[in-house]
Amino acid sequence: MSDAQIIVQKLWNYCNVLRDDGLSYGDYVEQLTFLLFLKMADERLQQSGGNERIVPEDYDWQSLKNLDGPELDDHYRKTLEALSKSSDERLRVIFSKAQNKVQDPAKLRRLIVDLIDKENWSSLDSDVKGDAYEGLLQKNAEDTKGGAGQYFTPRPLIQAIVDVMQPGPEDTICDPACGTGGFLLAVHNYVYTHHRKMMSGEERQRFDTEHLRGYELVDSVVRLGLMNMALHGIGSGTNIPIVRKDSLDKVPDEHFKVVLTNPPFGKKSAVTFVTKEEKQDKKDLTTVRTDFWASTANKQLNFLQHVYTMLEIEGRAAVVLPDNVLFEGGAGKTIRENLLRICDVHTLLRLPTGLFYAQGVKANVLFFDRKPAREDAWTERLWIYDFRTNQNFTLKERPLKRSDLNEFVECFNPGNRFDRKPTWSEENPKGRWRDYTYEQLTQRDKINLDIFWVPDDSLNDNLEEPDVIASRMFENLQLAMRRINLIMNDMQEDSK
Secondary structure: OOHHHHHHHHHHHHHHHHHOOOOOHHHHHHHHHHHHHHHHHHHHHHHOOOOOOOOOHHHOHHHHHOOOHHHHHHHHHHHHHHHOOOOOHHHHHHOOOOOOOOOOHHHHHHHHHHHHOOOOHHHOOHHHHHHHHHHHHHHHHOOHHHOHHHHOOOHHHHHHHHHHHOOOOOOOEEEOOOOOOHHHHHHHHHHHHHHHHHOOHHHHHHHHHHOEEEEEOOHHHHHHHHHHHHHOOOOOOOOOOEEEOOHHHOOOOOOEEEEEEOOOOOOOOOOEEEOOOOOOOOHHHEEEOOOOOOOEOOHHHHHHHHHHHHEEEEEEEEEEEEOHHHHOOOHHHHHHHHHHHHEEEEEEEEOOOOOOOOOOOOEEEEEEEEOOOOOOOOOOEEEEEEOOOOOOOOOOOOOOOHHHHHHHHHHHOOOOOOOOOOOOOOOOOOOOEEEEEHHHHHOOHHHOOOOOOOOOHHHOOOOOOHHHHHHHHHHHHHHHHHHHHHHHHHHHHHHO
């Protein structure tokens, strides 16, 4: 078991104790967020010889750890309230609307003294403490009854997407629906793994504080994400990498070289986003986006349009999208038509079910580049990798591994994606990688991009000859008719 797994197991075992008091997984991770931040701030203070104080002395880690019983409970509540009103922006965001949900002071003290204080977090390798917190977030996401998994994208999928996108230290990267920051962390890890030795100290600091940006709507998730960033050394007290914001609310005032995101799935939005020309009666339920191609209440279609508007010219995007975005008519057709024409929509990864905490989700990853204006369509070929047909994954028995996506990454050919070779052919109908021309795509009904060709093995398992199937159907019909006759006879006897 790795160091990170040991830490996760230690902290998570105590969660089971607190759950007896009615504390949910989400509440527990939230309380850890507050306490871990205070502990790490104290460690930085000690290492700096008292020069780097982030948390006011009256509300720091030492003030908590020396108390017990009702005094600890009272002081912890006052600490959360005071920090939520701090002049430090990071403190205000992390402790926004914070409440003490550990009702038993004895258990709160055990959490502080026996679990968190015994670990020197600053001495841990950044990957270890970051992975430990990621492990807690993943366990939190497994609490499907509470819906916590809605913002957790499988990390092996994120790693594969980042591997083919190959972000560099000069790139600005954004996730407009960042959740707990999985994409941003994967980018940070990729850049440091591949480029750290060539980056100066100034370049590393600029990348950590200026190049990574996330937006998230839910307060509690912003808090988790910021703590996740802090444990990985991303951001600072004056530069917040994750901002609480409704990404769709208005035209973006920032543009990025790379956008990676998994927008929230689910029902249509209560707000309809309309173009400048379109008028609606319920103005309080509409938001005007003059930069959108089509008006719709479909959140995923709106996010797809929004991602395009966030990109710089020659900017690159990878967006996780449900199937309906690929085939829905009306606004969906208009958006796909514009995207194929204005952008180079070059790759589509069809994902299997069983990857997400919401059951039965059928999703895809769409890769495209924003291009300058020209008359001819930018999309020449869309390459599709069918990772769905004949693939079975579950969250526990057979979870997705990064190695499961090796063939996709190889087919994508990130070193030179203009030199690709299909694995599908008439001789190899089970090949998962093939391309479709722009003309083929636009001739499809509603420009439907929900394309599949790999034979489904489940449809051929134990398939019997047609005469055997017909004979069994005839026998079943005869049996059904006999039972109907018996029922009718019984009803006639009762009526006599």
